[in-house]
Amino acid sequence: MQNLPGPLRDVVEQLSSLPGIGPKSALRIALTLLKMPREKAGGVGQSIIDLRQRLCLCEECACLAESSPCAICADPGRDDHQLCLVPEWDALLAMEEMGIYKGRYLVLGGLLSPLDGVEPGHLEIDRLKRHLGSGRITELILALGATLDGEATASYVKNLVELAFPDVSVTRLAQGIPMGGEVKFMDKETLRQSLVHRQKV
Numbered sequence: 370m371q372n373l374p375g376p377l378r379d380v381v382e383q384l385s386s387l388p389g390i391g392p393k394s395a396l397r398i399a400l401t402l403l404k405m406p407r408e409k410a411g412g413v414g415q416s417i418i419d420l421r422q423r424l425c426l427c428e429e430c431a432c433l434a435e436s437s438p439c440a441i442c443a444d445p446g447r448d449d450h451q452l453c454l455v456p457e458w459d460a461l462l463a464m465e466e467m468g469i470y471k472g473r474y475l476v477l478g479g480l481l482s483p484l485d486g487v488e489p490g491h492l493e494i495d496r497l498k499r500h501l502g503s504g505r506i507t508e509l510i511l512a513l514g515a516t517l518d519g520e521a522t523a524s525y526v527k528n529l530v531e532l533a534f535p536d537v538s539v540t541r542l543a544q545g546i547p548m549g550g551e552v553k554f555m556d557k558e559t560l561r562q563s564l565v566h567r568q569k570v
């Protein structure tokens with residue numbers, strides 16, 4: 370990449386610093402931008418600037434929105450007694466796309482990860498405490514995933530709620546064998562989770 374002209378190299382370096390984009394992909398994107406008509410490339414650049422200027426975090430749920438409170442938090446038809454805790458905004462989007470859940474959300478802003486230096490103070494724990502302290506929430510639904518970091522975060526939140534908010538019930542999304550899956554093809558951890566979180570029929 371050292372042989373690239375300076376301005377192109379700068380763009381490639383900026384793009385390759387983004388998660389999931391390596392130097393080769395960054396170069397392809399940069400070259401694509403370079404081939405675009407000036408107006409279209411300028412539009413891409415302006416939309417990135419607008420992204421930072423026109424979006425904010427919702428003061429209620431900490432999700433990305435054009436205004437605060439966001440459309441979900443401002444919806445009077447939502448169930449105020451349920452709060453679904455998700456790690457990031459994209460998880461909230463996935464839950465909403467199903468069209469089944471009608472409660473409230475809180476975006477935690479990540480997961481606990483001691484190896485990466487992510488501690489409770491880096492997450493929206495204070496905002497969670499404020500929600501739970503309001504007295505409206507009767508069920509906290511943990512939608513944090515089945516990774517090690519997700520499990521550690523779920524355990525931390527569960528202990529916090531049990532100590533400080535004993536009237537709030539803590540549930541989690543079911544884990545285990547996916548629809549259409551066969552037991553003989555499941556890995557040991559999936560089978561373990563399926564057995565631990567088995568349900569009555």
